[in-house]
Amino acid sequence: MPEGHTLHRLARLHQRRFARAPVAVSSPQGRFAGSTVDGRVLLRAGAWGKHLFHHYEPARGGPIVHVHLGLYGAFREWRVPSGGEALPEPVGQVRMRMVGADYGTDLRGPTVCEVIDEARVSDILARLGPDPLRSDADPSWAWGRITKSRRPIGALLMDQTVIAGVGNVYRSELLFRHRIDPYRPGRAIGEAEFEGAWTDLVDLMKVGLRRGNIITVSAEHDHGPPSYLPGRPRTYVYRRTGEPCRVCGEPISTAVLEGRNMFWCAACQQ
Numbered sequence: 001m002p003e004g005h006t007l008h009r010l011a012r013l014h015q016r017r018f019a020r021a022p023v024a025v026s027s028p029q030g031r032f033a034g035s036t037v038d039g040r041v042l043l044r045a046g047a048w049g050k051h052l053f054h055h056y057e058p059a060r061g062g063p064i065v066h067v068h069l070g071l072y073g074a075f076r077e078w079r080v081p082s083g084g085e086a087l088p089e090p091v092g093q094v095r096m097r098m099v100g101a102d103y104g105t106d107l108r109g110p111t112v113c114e115v116i117d118e119a120r121v122s123d124i125l126a127r128l129g130p131d132p133l134r135s136d137a138d139p140s141w142a143w144g145r146i147t148k149s150r151r152p153i154g155a156l157l158m159d160q161t162v163i164a165g166v167g168n169v170y171r172s173e174l175l176f177r178h179r180i181d182p183y184r185p186g187r188a189i190g191e192a193e194f195e196g197a198w199t200d201l202v203d204l205m206k207v208g209l210r211r212g213n214i215i216t217v218s219a220e221h222d223h224g225p226p227s228y229l230p231g232r233p234r235t236y237v238y239r240r241t242g243e244p245c246r247v248c249g250e251p252i253s254t255a256v257l258e259g260r261n262m263f264w265c266a267a268c269q270q
């Protein structure tokens with residue numbers, strides 16, 4: 001599932017490609033009622049956690065397209081052909097197509113793609129924790145939730161109402177980097193430990209935002225067994241079950257926590 005940095009990258013890209021001009025919005029597949037935004041000027045695109053918002057004119061009370069990619073959703077961008085040639089035919093089930101002056105993009109397979117109003121946006125944001133990639137993020141809010149909880153920190157990190165935007169890769173990698181056992185209850189995390197991990201998470205996600213990849217392994221450990229997938233940066237623990245820890249050499253463990261496989265080194269993370 002895309003993590004928060006992917007949504008922020010999409011928001012920036014859509015802002016660059018489509019903002020301040022009218023956008024033709026359609027649903028080749030027919031499952032998105034986008035006619036209320038079709039032809040309107042896109043004012044801005046923004047993200048909070050794994051949620052993407054396209055704000056259309058007018059500035060007050062204008063419609064907003066809300067997208068959540070879920071596990072399978074993805075945008076694919078294309079150039080608008082010059083010289084009046086026909087636009088590319090939609091391939092597969094395109095839920096939403098956006099066409100600007102120079103670029104178009106096709107959205108396939110999202111969990112959510114809907115037109116909503118400001119009040120509904122507020123409802124969604126009210127249920128999300130701070131997003132490490134937003135300058136207005138308030139980590140003390142997340143700390144308040146964690147320090148009162150008996151739930152394992154590995155579960156709390158996946159809870160979007162605690163911190164918004166962290167997914168399965170950042171969860172496992174962050175806990176390894178701070179040598180925290182994923183089963184430790186939130187209430188047993190120290191405040192300095194949380195602050196260190198939050199600062200690190202902000203830095204890691206900013207790297208992800210800039211580079212488009214989740215990069216968590218420091219230069220001194222970036223060697224040895226290859227990454228879990230060709231073309232992806234190495235990870236400390238993510239999808240490395242049974243392989244030797246890059247720091248201590250013990251085999252990496254895995255278990256299902258919050259419905260997703262979690263990975264950790266039982267020797268390093270105690």
Ligand SMILES: [Zn+2]
Nearest residue numbers: 245248265268
């Ligand atoms: Zn280890």
